[in-house]
Amino acid sequence: xxxxxxxxxxxxxxxxxxxxxxxxxxxxxxxxxxxxxxxxxxxxxxxxxxxxxxxxxxxxxxxxxxxxxxxxxxxxxxxxxxxxxxxxxxxxxxxxxxxxxxxxxxxxxxxxxxxxxxxxxxxxxxxxxxxxxxxxxxxxxxxxxxxxxxxxxxxxxxxxxxxxxxxxxxxxxxxxxxxxxxxxxxxxxxxxxxxxxxxxxxxxxxxxxxxxxxxxxxxxxxxxxxxxxxxxxxxxxxxxxxxxxxxxxxxxxxxxxxxxxxxxxxxxxxxxxxxxxxxxxxxxxxxxxxxxxxxxxxxxxxxxxxxxxxxxxxxxxxxxxxxxxxxxxxxxxxxxxxxxxxxxxxxxxxxxxxxxxxxxxxxxxxxxxxxxxxxxxxxxxxxxxxxxxxxxxxxxxxxxxxxxx
Ligand SMILES: *Cc1c(COP(=O)(O)O)cnc(C)c1O
Numbered sequence: 001x002x003x004x005x006x007x008x009x010x011x012x013x014x015x016x017x018x019x020x021x022x023x024x025x026x027x028x029x030x031x032x033x034x035x036x037x038x039x040x041x042x043x044x045x046x047x048x049x050x051x052x053x054x055x056x057x058x059x060x061x062x063x064x065x066x067x068x069x070x071x072x073x074x075x076x077x078x079x080x081x082x083x084x085x086x087x088x089x090x091x092x093x094x095x096x097x098x099x100x101x102x103x104x105x106x107x108x109x110x111x112x113x114x115x116x117x118x119x120x121x122x123x124x125x126x127x128x129x130x131x132x133x134x135x136x137x138x139x140x141x142x143x144x145x146x147x148x149x150x151x152x153x154x155x156x157x158x159x160x161x162x163x164x165x166x167x168x169x170x171x172x173x174x175x176x177x178x179x180x181x182x183x184x185x186x187x188x189x190x191x192x193x194x195x196x197x198x199x200x201x202x203x204x205x206x207x208x209x210x211x212x213x214x215x216x217x218x219x220x221x222x223x224x225x226x227x228x229x230x231x232x233x234x235x236x237x238x239x240x241x242x243x244x245x246x247x248x249x250x251x252x253x254x255x256x257x258x259x260x261x262x263x264x265x266x267x268x269x270x271x272x273x274x275x276x277x278x279x280x281x282x283x284x285x286x287x288x289x290x291x292x293x294x295x296x297x298x299x300x301x302x303x304x305x306x307x308x309x310x311x312x313x314x315x316x317x318x319x320x321x322x323x324x325x326x327x328x329x330x331x332x333x334x335x336x337x338x339x340x341x342x343x344x345x346x347x348x349x350x351x352x353x354x355x356x357x358x359x360x361x362x363x364x365x366x367x368x369x370x371x372x373x374x375x376x377x378x379x380x381x382x383x384x385x386x387x388x389x390x391x392x393x394x395x396x397x398x399x400x401x402x403x404x405x
Contacts, residue, residue, distance in 0.1 A: 002254045002289065002378040003182075003189035003247050010249065014038065014242035024238050027212075028220055038241035043195065045248050050170040050178070050197050054204035057195040057241055058211050061159040061181020063234040064194035065093035065129070068177040070231075071196070071206035072153045074099055076346050078126035079353050081152075083112045084330035084364050085322065086131040089181075090157050091336060094129065098346035100353045103330060105363040108279040110292060110371070111138030116363070117146055122353070127153035132161035132171045134373060135187070135258075135289030136280050140166050140174050147175070155179065159194070162187045163255045165285035172197050177207075182240075187254060187289055188247035190240040211235055257378040258288035261385060265291040265374060268389040272396055274300070274403075278371075290320075291374040298323075298369035300403060305372060307395035316388045318375035323368045330359065331368075 017036045023029045026039035039057050047055040058064055074080060076098030082090050084103045094101040102125070105116030110133045117128055128147055130138055147154040154175030158164070161171040162180055172178020177200075180186075182193035196207050208217055211234040214227035269275050269291070278292035295301040305321045313319055326332045334340075337356040339348060380388070 002187050005379040006250050010246040011243050014246045015239055018238045018242050026238055028222055038238045038245055039236050042241045042244045046195055050173055052173050052197045053199045055195050055197045056207040057236045058234040059236055060192055061194040062089040064179035064196050065157055067207050067210055068155045068179050068196050069097045070210045071203045072176050074127045077350050079122060079124040081117055081120045081128045083131050084361055088327050090129055090131055095345055095347060100347055102353050103359055105361055109138050110134055110278055114139055114142040114146055121150055125152060127155055129155045129157055131157040132164055134160055134292055135164055135287035137164050137166050137171050139281050144174055163251055163287035166282045177203060182244055190244040193236050193240045193244055254378050258376045261380055262288040262291050262376045264385055268392055269293055272400060274400055288376055291376055293372060294370045301370050303399045307399050311391045311395040313391050317377055320373040322371055329368055
């Protein structure tokens, strides 16, 4: 959780700017705000960081996904290919837009695989929501190729991938739109917040309009603005955006620390020939928020998780066994598989495109059972890192010695 590790004077200063004027709203009130436009500043700097023309910030990564789908024209009855390993918001975004999620296989990149996407395409497929999981990217070249061939909208859920890139080009700039989250657990945080990025002016305009009841944001009289489209309220507040401004200015430091720390963790894990690593299509473009690795079997993986816990590794960093996680992997999404919603969803009228109760995703299952991720922190001291690598090595040593005994 790097962003929150670095909350300090810079964040307080930006928030204070807003507190001093009391203008908590991102639009208008030009002569009262003392020159402070936090959401606008955040957007400009986020766009520049990603080398893209437009960014629009919003209340969360979840609403960023909703905005991207709406702006790209993905809605009721459209089939949308999504991964079974993501944060659940990707799937909720599709369902609440009235779209029909199709779960496809991932590969050893931990993202949707090109083959998985190909197999999931039907004549009704409109879009692929590609999630770049755990700080690194999918096989983006092949996936873009498939989307072009089949005329599919590619939306990148980059909630976990700020700072990730492929051959120098930022995650979120390959498809039509990228969707960031700045919730409390992401690489930088606004407390709560999100953003979409795009190079397409039309999509950018749909995005800020859709996020604000269709307001066209022309002129300085809100009540007199036009409303070209139906929208809703996904507006970020100035306080949250202010935190984002300070956090984004720390991103280069965060990335360099994470990369340095991850390299040390990888060195430790590399001592064990039984361990294999997540495939990174471009290692230089890894944001390095997680150290992801596979063990040879589910049994050994579960033993390793237990041994890491017994050794006290969780006191120094997060140890994720995503296979059992209730929010990141489909195995425990019973409410999605049973479509348990309070009010009726469009999918219940239109019909699900897959039998969610009996989904077969053997490749994904095979990978997820054997995957462990360590959270890579920014603020570790040399002593803490030393202690951590020693504990990791001791835990894994026990597991593998027992396995060969
Ligand atoms: C965190 C996350 C989201 C949702 O972001 P929130 O800001 O928590 O709404 C969406 N997709 C992925 C892949 C995420 O990790």
